[in-house]
Amino acid sequence: MYPTCHTTPSCASRKDPWSVSTLNRNIKQCLSEFPTLWIQGEVSNLTIPRSGHAYFTLKDTHAQVACAWFRAKQFNSAIQLKEGLQICVQAHVSLYEPRGNYQLIIDHIEPLGQGALYQAFEDLKKRLSQSGLFDPQHKQPLPVLPHTIGLITSPTGAAIQDIIAVLKRRYPMGRVILYPAIVQGAEAPKSLIQALQSAIDHAQAQVLILARGGGAYEDLWGFNDEALAQHIAACPIPLITGIGHEIDTTIADFVADQRAPTPSAAAETCTPDQTALFQKLRDTQHTLLHSIQRHFSQASQLLKHLTLRCQHPRERLTTQQQACDHLEQRLHQAWHAFQQRAQYALNTRTHALFNQTPSSHIQLTQQTLTHQLKHLISHATQHLERAHTQLAQYANMLNTLSPLHTLSRGYARVTDTHQNPITTAQNSAKGDVIQVHFQHSQLTARVESTNTLEHSECINSPHINI
Numbered sequence: 001m002y003p004t005c006h007t008t009p010s011c012a013s014r015k016d017p018w019s020v021s022t023l024n025r026n027i028k029q030c031l032s033e034f035p036t037l038w039i040q041g042e043v044s045n046l047t048i049p050r051s052g053h054a055y056f057t058l059k060d061t062h063a064q065v066a067c068a069w070f071r072a073k074q075f076n077s078a079i080q081l082k083e084g085l086q087i088c089v090q091a092h093v094s095l096y097e098p099r100g101n102y103q104l105i106i107d108h109i110e111p112l113g114q115g116a117l118y119q120a121f122e123d124l125k126k127r128l129s130q131s132g133l134f135d136p137q138h139k140q141p142l143p144v145l146p147h148t149i150g151l152i153t154s155p156t157g158a159a160i161q162d163i164i165a166v167l168k169r170r171y172p173m174g175r176v177i178l179y180p181a182i183v184q185g186a187e188a189p190k191s192l193i194q195a196l197q198s199a200i201d202h203a204q205a206q207v208l209i210l211a212r213g214g215g216a217y218e219d220l221w222g223f224n225d226e227a228l229a230q231h232i233a234a235c236p237i238p239l240i241t242g243i244g245h246e247i248d249t250t251i252a253d254f255v256a257d258q259r260a261p262t263p264s265a266a267a268e269t270c271t272p273d274q275t276a277l278f279q280k281l282r283d284t285q286h287t288l289l290h291s292i293q294r295h296f297s298q299a300s301q302l303l304k305h306l307t308l309r310c311q312h313p314r315e316r317l318t319t320q321q322q323a324c325d326h327l328e329q330r331l332h333q334a335w336h337a338f339q340q341r342a343q344y345a346l347n348t349r350t351h352a353l354f355n356q357t358p359s360s361h362i363q364l365t366q367q368t369l370t371h372q373l374k375h376l377i378s379h380a381t382q383h384l385e386r387a388h389t390q391l392a393q394y395a396n397m398l399n400t401l402s403p404l405h406t407l408s409r410g411y412a413r414v415t416d417t418h419q420n421p422i423t424t425a426q427n428s429a430k431g432d433v434i435q436v437h438f439q440h441s442q443l444t445a446r447v448e449s450t451n452t453l454e455h456s457e458c459i460n461s462p463h464i465n466i
Helices: 020-031 116-130 158-170 188-202 218-224 226-234 251-255 263-269 274-309 313-355 358-401 403-407 455-460
Strands: 037-047 054-059 064-069 085-096 101-114 148-153 175-180 207-212 239-243 258-260 413-416 433-437 442-446
Touching: 020 085, 037 064, 037 101, 064 085, 116 218, 116 226, 116 251, 148 158, 148 188, 158 175, 158 207, 158 263, 175 188, 188 207, 188 218, 188 226, 207 218, 207 263, 218 239, 218 251, 226 251, 239 251, 239 263, 258 263, 358 403
Parallel strands: 064 101, 148 175, 148 207, 207 239, 239 258
Antiparallel strands: 037 054, 037 085, 054 064, 085 101, 413 433, 433 442
16 A cells, blocks of 8 residues: 555645645655655666766656666665666655656666667677678768758657758758658658668768657667668768767667767768858968969069060070180180190299209209318318417417526526426525526536525525525
8 A cells, every 4th residue: 555645735725826846845745655665677868977876767668767866875886777777776756846757766776687679779789780780991971062961850850950950050051851751669660761762762962861859768769670770871872860869879870871969960060060161261262362363473473584584596696606705715814824834834843853963963062062161261260360379379478487588587597406496595405516597508506505584685685695
């Protein structure tokens, strides 16, 4: 038995109505009386923002309910949530008052295995990947400036409105052809294939957009059809997908030439921005004009230069004649200079050769000997004259100092018989034989007596007793 809500609705009346906030608050209080429940289902529309909280839809084949698994409850859990995962949750019922949506506040999660749809998706994805249907080498590049864009989508969905709004803003000159198709339900794959084949047969579009707005996982299941994937891979027209939201991925996205996260992004990806395109055209025009002006200026300068170089043949002949005259003059000057250098070299070598002959060396040696002989005779004569003069000076000095010169003035020299000089009376004794030498003669005498005289007496008395 579920609990009965104790909130009394009669408290609200026409005179005193409740606000929406009051209503949601009272409903939340009623829902809070539910006990903690265990509920199982398949994970769908999983979203995990930067806060770390997990928001998803828990569904089965007939119904679905919103769930919130807050970060504080995730610390003791090792489960990794992903699309299609079958889980069993322990939760209590609550209401998100700002939107009036009831939801499950998760306390604990246990895995039960992957859902059937998700498993079928993974099996088909693996099989098509192994067959090479997803290889990048098979994908075509999108055209840069498509003049016709083919749109495969529902004519009544939100996707077509978003795409047309983007194209009007970015690329209004582009032509859009709609190939309507069913984009949800069991008939969706067949309808999408027919629309794709119509676009191929029509052969007007340069690029195709396969698009659908957001929805639950099973709402997008029509784009996970193998036959549709084969037709997309064989499509000769470049095709871009924009299915669901950014987190939604289908088999058609893997096979397409390019995937966009949303229908609006697909429209932006396959078309250029007219503002940027016009700016690029203006830049190209400016560059082209500048290039033309530069080439024109260069051509004008070249023409002017060629005009200046263009001369009458007579003028060119006159110029060439002057050049020949100038070259002839330079040739004569060069020949004269060459002759002068050759004559100078010949004279230098002749003079050097003449200086190396024996007669020249003999003559030079004779001149040197004659000069040296004259110098030697002159030097010897001067030396002899100086020697004669010095000899005369020495002879005169010797004559002045000679005893003979003293004897010539009346003095005599006294010696003994052995020619030893007797300079004082004490050097002889009575009876000694002495010799008295005069300038030109001598005599022999015997000493009779010796007397010693005072100095004054020697000076005053000229005689010596012998």
